[in-house]
Amino acid sequence: MAYYVHAQRRNYYVEFGAGRPVVLLHGIGNSGRAWCPQIAPLVAAGYRVIVPDHAGHGASARISAPLGIADLARDVVALLDHLDIERADFVGLSLGGLIAIELALGASARVGRLVLAHSFPSTATDAFRALADQWARTFRSEDGPVVRFEGAWPFNVSAAFRASDEGMRTWQAWHAIAAMSDGASLAWVAQGVVGYDASARLAEIAQPTLIVAGSEDRVSPPALGQAMCAQIRGARFVEISGAAHIGNVDSAAAFNEALMGFLAT
Template identity: 60%
Template sequence: MAYYNNGNRRNYFIEFGSGRPVVLLHGISNSGRAWVPQIAPLVEAGYRVIVPDHAGHGASARLNRPFSVSDIAADVFELLDNLSIEEADIIGLSLGGMVALEIALTQPHRVGKLIVANSFDTTATEEFRTMAEGWARTFRSEDGPVKRFEGIWPMNVNETFRVSTEGVKTYQVWHGLAATADGQSLAYVAEGIVGFDATTSLATLSMPVLFIAGEQDRMSLPDVSQRMADRVPNAHYVEIQGAAHISNVDSASAFNEAVITFLGTVPASTTSD
């Protein structure tokens, strides 16, 4: 099974392994392919790894209206329902982190443990609105998704990764994905996610939460993740030295260690279907 429907929209997902379900949520203009470094380690640790493409991204259907954080969260709930999953661990990075927070705040009984990486507690600021409007203009321009990818790549991953063999391979794959992306859909997401604000509700989270920051992240500064962790009663904070914005990719080993240490290895007796 590779697709599920939410209304008249068809969204793509893929899953690996068996055991306790964990859902991986990617950032804006990316896709589930961004989670490649995490899939095998999580499967080995005993998890059923579920990786969707957000609406308007990757292999999921295009959009014809602005699409908000809560809209993406509603898609994740539909996916869980489609798979008959009542509770899962949720991992989100950047936009995916905001979606993960929205899921945990609106339906906390669906979340076992929560990991929010390189993300934000609010986009309800004039600074973010201006930035998102710039993204939307770029996405709608000729070859917009590729232009944004080329421009943001040095900020998204650190220099050591960029010049490595794995970094060059990742750049080529993601560049090709950007070349096939629908700029209008991505613009609708950029516009739709403005106004998200979890700052006052973070304190209501009762499940274990891990916040991950990248020491070199210039988009979501470490102070943002630290501030969120300070507001959540049962929170942990990890700052990955040398990591930039997409810390799960440029610092995969450290990211995986933090994630699996926090989630734990699922006992073999619980991993059978």
Template identity: 45%
Template sequence: MHAGWVPLADRRLYCFEIGKGPPVLLLHGMTSAGIAWRAQGIALANAGFRVIVPDMVAHGASDPVDRPVTVPELVSDLRAILDHFEADRADLVGVSMGGTVSLAAAVEMPERVNRLVIVNSGPSTALPEFQAMLSKWAVTLRGQDGPSKLLDELWPFSVNKVFSESDEGRQTYQIWHAVAAKVDGQAMAHVVEGVAGFDITERLPTIAAEMLLIGGGADPAAAQMRALSATLPNARYDEIPGAKHLANVDEADAFTQRLLGLLG
């Protein structure tokens, strides 16, 4: 088990590593952090995998930035992480924006990607409604206590009510709120704005990696995931009933079972 920083040209990325075996990268969503994968990290390590969990730039404990950061730059960050940990290839598991970055990585550096698990995500941030949402997030993030306030706004859409009202849900919220309270809202807003307008839809057929698309039954993104799976020859779709956007969090056991079913 190891935690520390991956040095880049102008900043550092905080990463947590646990286990030994084939490498798996777990990529969190926008405005979240690597701690979102705590259940899956332990399960994968116990199953014989080397699990690497980064905090994206300006998220969690990673360094802030003073400029927009694009999806292709986030893919470059993944390459740097793999190089740092001396991993030639890895399985990528990404939720929400982490899923978009995973898809982009499979297109831009297929030689470094084994299998993909994409959760409530998609290949584009260019839809007008998506860009409007990101712009609204950026405004909130730049306000006083912006990251904490955005967490409060997104929490009901991120996890289902049963989880939110459980002991585990309350503990998770407390931990996440403490992490958000220390994040630089201006820096996170730069990343939110930088990823807007990205679209890799037309290049998806070039992905040769085996792919599992997981949708939360209570999340609107599930419809997009279902439709996407029908267009990709190496992809299959699985849905977790009752799960919302962060299906790996509010339905952690069901999600982990599906994850191990592909990777195990």
């Protein structure tokens, strides 16, 4: 089945392969399709790959009230329960990284290995609140998800990727996904995730952890990833040269090499 129900919301997911489960958590305004470059390599390496769309995103149901990081994390736990999975590895990018952090802290028994890519530990800043308010206004405007996608694309992926054949194919596919998205739902998520702060609790994370950053990421710069790595005992840090904010897509080969090497250890 492609859906599960939690808190009276019908959320979408898809899975591939068999073996040790790995859950891939996407960023705000995106969908599970953002993980396409990772799915086949993970399946070939013998993993069961589970890719949900967060509430209000992609093929999941629309929402009509704010949802925070803890709410989105509880959705993921409900998905594990739905699939009878006791424990999984988690790969979270940007917003997905925040959800993964909350899972590692609040549902630690369900988390094996943890990959935090292009992410950050807190949204409890004036700067993030202003950014989220801007996103929410854009999402609620006419054709808001498309407007936000087009504006964010140059920041999210590198110039080299944007100019490539794969970059143009990805732009077209993601543009269509944005055109079918519900702006009001995405606005509720943008507003709901503000105020989360795990920055003082990172030292409590006990799972083996990999931090991935991109040298060209202006949203979550490498220095932030290095600071997170220093707070998590035994964590590893990888900086991908030339990668922007969605490095799993614009630098897929390097991202996959780091991911596979970490999961295999």
